[in-house]
Amino acid sequence: MKYKIKPDDFEGYGSVVRSDGKLDWGDKLYMTTNPIHMRESHLFPELPSPLRWDAISVVNYYPPCSKPELVMGLAPHSDATVITILNQLNGVDGLHIKKDSVWIPVSILPEALAINLGDILEIMSNALYQSVEHRASINSVKERISIAFLVGPNFDARSLINPENPRTEEYFKSFFSRKLKGKTNLEYMKIENGESLHHNI
Numbered sequence: 586m587k588y589k590i591k592p593d594d595f596e597g598y599g600s601v602v603r604s605d606g607k608l609d610w611g612d613k614l615y616m617t618t619n620p621i622h623m624r625e626s627h628l629f630p631e632l633p634s635p636l637r638w639d640a641i642s643v644v645n646y647y648p649p650c651s652k653p654e655l656v657m658g659l660a661p662h663s664d665a666t667v668i669t670i671l672n673q674l675n676g677v678d679g680l681h682i683k684k685d686s687v688w689i690p691v692s693i694l695p696e697a698l699a700i701n702l703g704d705i706l707e708i709m710s711n712a713l714y715q716s717v718e719h720r721a722s723i724n725s726v727k728e729r730i731s732i733a734f735l736v737g738p739n740f741d742a743r744s745l746i747n748p749e750n751p752r753t754e755e756y757f758k759s760f761f762s763r764k765l766k767g768k769t770n771l772e773y774m775k776i777e778n779g780e781s782l783h784h785n786i
């Protein structure tokens with residue numbers, strides 16, 4: 586398939602095996618839309634008109650499963666974004682957010698967009714705004730489709746990080762190589778008194 590995720594990549598269509606070897610019960614079409622030079626050209630047969638922000642679009646397709654309690658549509662995580670704009674296309678709910686250690690199902694109003702705060706906003710605001718841990722569940726009879734528009738800082742912002750302290754680059758690398766597990770990537774990247782806390786997680 587033309588849009589299939591290539592080995593050692595995470596953009597394209599499909600599901601990426603994370604380090605625990607499990608797949609999510611859903612497929613993604615994942616593509617960086619801006620900046621233009623970071624677009625993977627095989628995913629863009631006809632380039633859409635330029636967008637102002639650095640952004641990634643993800644289309645999530647969750648097929649129904651007769652035993653939804655046994656599978657996870659999308660494992661708990663927080664997004665590697667400033668904000669994520671979520672458009673639930675076919676009126677089937679499935680998003681849950683974690684508040685005070687409790688999972689709360691989110692009922693998204695028809696034609697409304699849901700906005701999730703991401704890790705980069707938490708980092709930029711020194712945790713004044715905290716990213717939301719969320720997951721997607723599966724419906725037993727209906728498929729579910731959502732489009733996530735992931736808005737991040739300008740990718741060139743990475744060049745502000747000096748070679749001795751390339752945290753942003755590392756953050757993205759570890760986000761995509763570690764398994765999705767709540768907000769552990771943010772914890773993993775935290776620095777206290779100039780020391781990385783890496784090793785505890």
Ligand SMILES: O=C(O)CCC(=O)C(=O)O
Nearest residue numbers: 643645679680721731733
């Ligand atoms: O499908 C959903 O409701 C959530 C999607 C999501 O969390 C993501 O694409 O990062």
Ligand SMILES: [Fe+2]
Nearest residue numbers: 662663664719
């Ligand atoms: Fe997400």
